Amino acid sequence: MTSATDSPSPAAPRLIATDLDGTLLRDDKTVSDRTIAALAAAEEAGIEVFFVTGRPARWMDVVSDHVHGHGLAICANGAAVADLHADGKLVKVRPLGRDIALDIVHTLRAATPGVSFAVELTTGIHYEPAYPPFHLDPGATVAAAEKLLHEETPGTGAPVLKLLAHHAELAPDDFLALARTAAGHEASFTRSSPTALLEISGPGVSKASTLALCCAERGISPAEVVAFGDMPNDVEMLRWAGTSYAMGNAHPAAIAAASGRTATNGDDGVAVVIERILAERRSADAAR
Structure with missing residues (x-):
């Protein structure tokens, strides 16, 4: 150093x-x-x-x-x-479209079995039962990503800022490479955590x-x-x-x-x- x-x-x-x-x-x-x-x-x-x-x-x-x-x-x-x-x-x-987020969820579930998701909205974060809990956000809804991303009426839900994907077994950089290969054409994939936690934003964001x-x-x-x-x-x-x-x-x-x-x-x-x-x-x- x-x-x-x-x-x-x-x-x-x-x-x-x-x-x-x-x-x-x-x-x-x-x-x-x-x-x-x-x-x-x-x-x-x-x-x-x-x-x-x-x-x-x-x-x-x-x-x-x-x-x-x-x-x-x-x-x-x-x-x-x-x-x-x-x-x-x-x-x-600069939001991530819910339809794109949902497609990425389906793609990563198939490409990297064992993945779990969280959804960061402009109003707060919500996550799946298998996702590491956010102790700073005790009011989060815990449910499947498909439910978290669902809108009763299209366009009425809070904008999605990020989709987060976590894997308990893959190495962080390997997970990022796999995800970019599988769905990198749909959104922006990156990471900042020492764990295998990906941050997914809208295209070009x-x-x-x-x-x-x-x-x-x-x-x-x-x-x-x-x-x-x-x-x-x-x-x-x-x-x-x-x-x-x-x-x-x-x-x-x-x-x-x-x-x-x-x-x-x-x-x-x-x-x-x-x-x-x-x-x-x-x-x-x-x-x-």
């Missing part, structure tokens, strides 16, 4: 996009004082910070106090944009594509973005950003996608880079 960055920072970054779990957050799910200070300093210097995560908006309390001016966070791997200044209100939704939409609204180009991540669900974002860093604890796919590496999440790898960017900016200003 590296303890220092090994790629140059951009000359004039306008936006920092960072994953949370395994990246900005330490393993105990807290944000260190050093990282809090670095995020505040970036905002003070006029660099927007976007949290870009697989988490749903209701699980963003770990960083809601550290979202500054714009208040926005990209959640559910790009399926939603939430306003954390308004209690996580969703201001943009990813952290990168939603970040690109948010940047376009602000007139920010990919070259002006610095991104951080550690898992396969960060790969597209790391490739899209003009400058990107895989964490010292990152998955090989994230390392291959990034233009550089930084320290681990436990060693404040995001803060290390932000501090360097700001120091270089101060030096450049002093030289003028």
Whole structure:
């Protein structure tokens, strides 16, 4: 693992996009004082910070106090944009069609026997009896995915943000490869958990594509973005950003996608880079 960055920072970054779990957050799910200070300093210097995560908006309390001016966070791997200044209100939704989700359920049941599912709606998550329970969501409905996805009247149900698929026996990367082969033409498949847990979004939906939409609204180009991540669900974002860093604890796919590496999440790898960017900016200003 590296303890220092090994790629140059951009000359004039306008936006920092960072994953949370395994990246900005330490393993105990807290944000260190050093990282809090670095995020505040970036905002003070006029660099927007976007949290870009697989988490749903209701699980963003770990960083809601550290979202500054714009208040926005990209959640559910790009399926939603939430306003954390308004209690996580969703201001943009990119859903997975229920018909597509149902077809994927049937396809994966046949291709990977033993799979179990959860359905993440804009209103909360629900899951099958065999699926690992969500202790943070005690009000979830437990039923077969076919029932969870059923609508009495088409178009009246809450939008589906993600379909999640879990397998107790397959290796995580093997499961992802099998699922993409079986149904990758229908939706976006990725993963961020150390277990065999897949996250399935609508076609073309990813952290990168939603970040690109948010940047376009602000007139920010990919070259002006610095991104951080550690898992396969960060790969597209790391490739899209003009400058990107895989964490010292990152998955090989994230390392291959990034233009550089930084320290681990436990060693404040995001803060290390932000501090360097700001120091270089101060030096450049002093030289003028």
